[in-house]
Amino acid sequence: MTASEQPMIHWIEEDQPRSARWRSENGNPAPKRVVIADDRMTADSAYRLACEGTGMLWRGDFQNARQLLQALARRAEPKADKRGKPRKQPVSPTDAFNLHRQAQSQRARTLGMLLLPFDADYSIPLRRAPDVQLACNEAYGAPAEPFVASLRELLGLIGAHEWRKKGVEIAALGARIHPHYGVYSPVRGEYIGLVEAAPLPSTKLAFDIGTGTGVLAALLAKRGVERIVATDMDPRALRCARENLVRLELDGQVTLLQADLFPEGRAPLVICNPPWIPARPSSPIEHAVYDPESRMLRGFLGGLAQHLEPGGEGWLILSDLAEHLGLRSRAELLAAIEAAGLKVLGKTDIRPQHPKASDEADPLHAARAAELTSLWRLGAA
Structure with missing residues (x-):
């Protein structure tokens, strides 16, 4: 899917309706509801919103967003019983595989709800944001317009860029x-x-x-x-x-x-x-x-x-x-x-x-x- 074929997402900010192109190379659907989030948001609040399928468009410090994503990842880990064993005990290897994939998919959806704004040149207009223009160019091609993508996807792009550079x-x-x-x-x-x-x-x-x-x-x-x-x-x-x-x-x-x-x-x-x-x-x-x-x-x-x-x-x-x-x-x-x-x-x-x-x-x-x-x-x- 090209950038122009990606859907638009919409939200309210400063009492004004806003919109931007949604981008996901992983094929994740755009969140149907988006709210503004910043450094004041707690991990518990963010996790509750993410589980509801609400996207959080980040306006705070970029490094704080990374820490929040790590906190969400800890909360998304499978829960164990009092003996430390997983609550769901699959009865066959096929069941184990299907449950594993379901858990992976749910985790990806939850962690994909923390969103970042990107300018048309792939710069991120947030405090302490890294330069990710080369990584985005490698994955997305030539820049075209501002868009919103998940922080989790961006980290995947950065990781792929490092693998490409290192080999x-x-x-x-x-x-x-x-x-x-x-x-x-x-x-x-x-x-x-x-x-x-x-x-x-x-x-x-x-x-x-x-x-x-x-x-x-x-x-x-x-x-x-x-x-x-x-x-x-x-x-x-x-x-x-x-x-x-x-x-x-x-x-x-x-x-x-x-x-x-x-x-x-x-x-x-x-x-x-x-x-x-x-x-x-x-x-x-x-x-x-x-x-x-x-x-x-x-x-x-x-x-x-x-x-x-x-x-x-x-x-x-x-x-x-x-x-x-x-x-x-x-x-x-x-x-x-x-x-x-x-x-x-x-x-x-x-x-x-x-x-x-x-x-x-x-x-x-x-x-x-x-x-x-x-x-x-x-x-x-």
């Missing part, structure tokens, strides 16, 4: 990949090691489906594949991949193409790392994690045989977390592979090393502790 170290490349706002960051890099170690069926040509930051296209180029065609539907991802490939001086080997899954033609190697969880995204940014009804996975499997050269391989990178959550069975995956006219040539696994895998307080700990990430080598049956 993510990729050992297999001996370099950093710099993710853009809204493009999935390869912070969980275990799957990159699988791609680095798998024997290449050919070094002539490869297709990288859903390239994202371009990390796998870069790795294939680094491994000596002469030509890679990397596709993605998201213009942001394509810009991000292009910037990374130019920085790595690998852009001469990689052609970037906006396409829904496959480019035209066939290749001896086709690689895809689809979203791993078959669930509905609650915001545009979650499309890299959640794949409703396994659409991208099924689309890749369904079209793979028609895009493989004789004797070619399709590399599917997939976590089995969905299986441990009861969202997709191994039998369903194998049936989809068979129905697509494919056979399994081999599979290599790796256990994730991210902190949540060992965090017993995580609501999904049991599933995460059992998770494996796999590279499935597929061929035409």
Whole structure:
């Protein structure tokens, strides 16, 4: 949605009706009611308003707004019983997942009610406000008009800007990949090691489906594949991949193409790392994690045989977390592979090393502790 397509929000200030454009890259709806808030507002009052769905347009000190948001976050944490255990005890991994997502969604709505004004040049007209113009330019594009956005979204923009500036170290490349706002960051890099170690069926040509930051296209180029065609539907991802490939001086080997899954033609190697969880995204940014009804996975499997050269391989990178959550069975995956006219040539696994895998307080700990990430080598049956 472009800035001009975003809705307007309205409020009363100094007894006068006011309005401004609402902006949310997360796709959060505009609050229907907005009141003015400043340093005099208590955390309890703010939390009550936020739970009611009332937006609070901040006119006080910016750093005080950040402290208030932290106080709201503490109040939004799940409540425990007297023994310190969560009151809701899910009866299955699927229930745990659904309750976790519901809690995340409710928390996001509540914390998104603390709002900030932005001038047309992305400056924030508040005391002690930081310079966020570069972060906003990276996420929103060229400025156009004043608007209102949530403080929580702004902090996400700032965090994305820092990740983009710092980058993510990729050992297999001996370099950093710099993710853009809204493009999935390869912070969980275990799957990159699988791609680095798998024997290449050919070094002539490869297709990288859903390239994202371009990390796998870069790795294939680094491994000596002469030509890679990397596709993605998201213009942001394509810009991000292009910037990374130019920085790595690998852009001469990689052609970037906006396409829904496959480019035209066939290749001896086709690689895809689809979203791993078959669930509905609650915001545009979650499309890299959640794949409703396994659409991208099924689309890749369904079209793979028609895009493989004789004797070619399709590399599917997939976590089995969905299986441990009861969202997709191994039998369903194998049936989809068979129905697509494919056979399994081999599979290599790796256990994730991210902190949540060992965090017993995580609501999904049991599933995460059992998770494996796999590279499935597929061929035409």
